[in-house]
Amino acid sequence: MSKMKWDESLSIGVELIDEQHQNWIERLGNVQSAIEDHRGMPHVANALDFLVDYTQFHFSTEEKYMSETGYPGLEDHRAKHEELKATLDDLVEDFRDYGVTEKLSRAIGTFLGNWLRDHIRVVDQAFAAFLKEKKIRLT
């Protein structure tokens, strides 16, 4: 599995959110490493927990700012987050039941990274454009 890497093309120009995306990518990479290195279930479970926790934290941060700034796209954006959270929940459940499967490896190796990349470039970018237009700086 090749690891997803952060690069400038993923920047939405909002430092606080860019930083969280970098952290998220790092946590995704940790799950990948735990799977690839065959470090055992507890290690994978731990890394997966960290990713799930951070996903919750990151999504609620974005939603909080969208709400505070009166962003009209909040509900659509939140729906996208909810979808991904449901997918993650399913993965965690599968992992608890069956361990590291092909499906989990594929999700971690390809799907989640691609999801974030597309999400950043379209949906998060739209929020960034709104902030820019309204000249709002998140702090």
Ligand SMILES: [Fe+2]
């Ligand atoms: Fe988002």
